[in-house]
Amino acid sequence: YHDELQxxxxxxxxxxxxxxSRVPGQPKIYVQNRIxxxxxxxxxxxxxxxxxxxCGNASTMAPAVRRAFMDxxxxxxxxxxxxADTWLTDLRADHRYLEDIWGGSAAPADSVPSHDTAAMGGSAAVPCEGA
Incomplete structure (x- = not known):
């Protein structure tokens, strides 16, 4: 669907x-960091x-992306x-946050691995309370 999406x-x-995230010879890029x-x-x-x-891995990528959106x-x-949890739940209920995920088991949003919030602007980054 590349041409159609373009x-x-x-x-x-x-x-x-x-x-x-897997371009040969290039550093890995994670979608949660890009978000x-x-x-x-x-x-x-x-x-x-x-x-x-x-769309991606249920046990690693999807939870990290959820956490990025909540951040x-x-x-x-x-x-x-x-x-943030309520907001994401509402997006899902409104069919505005859709996942096509596989591999492993889907981790709940509160067990998401951390990521580099410095990408949001260094000291201006404000992760959710308790994150």
């Missing part, structure tokens, strides 16, 4: 954030009604971990 992106219908690096743009898209589609929420709103 066409849709040119029309402004979608914004594709594809992160290949944090682009937190302002990510938040703007979410606020505009974006639908998020996460973006906390950074942008100043709210708590509990608020």
């Amino acid at each position: 066409d849709f992106e040119k029309m402004g219908v979608v914004r594709v954030l594809a992160v290949p 944090l690096e682009q937190h302002a743009d990510v938040w703007r898209l979410i606020e505009a009604g974006a639908v998020i589609f996460v 973006v929420f906390c950074q942008q709103t100043g709210k708590s971990q509990a608020d």
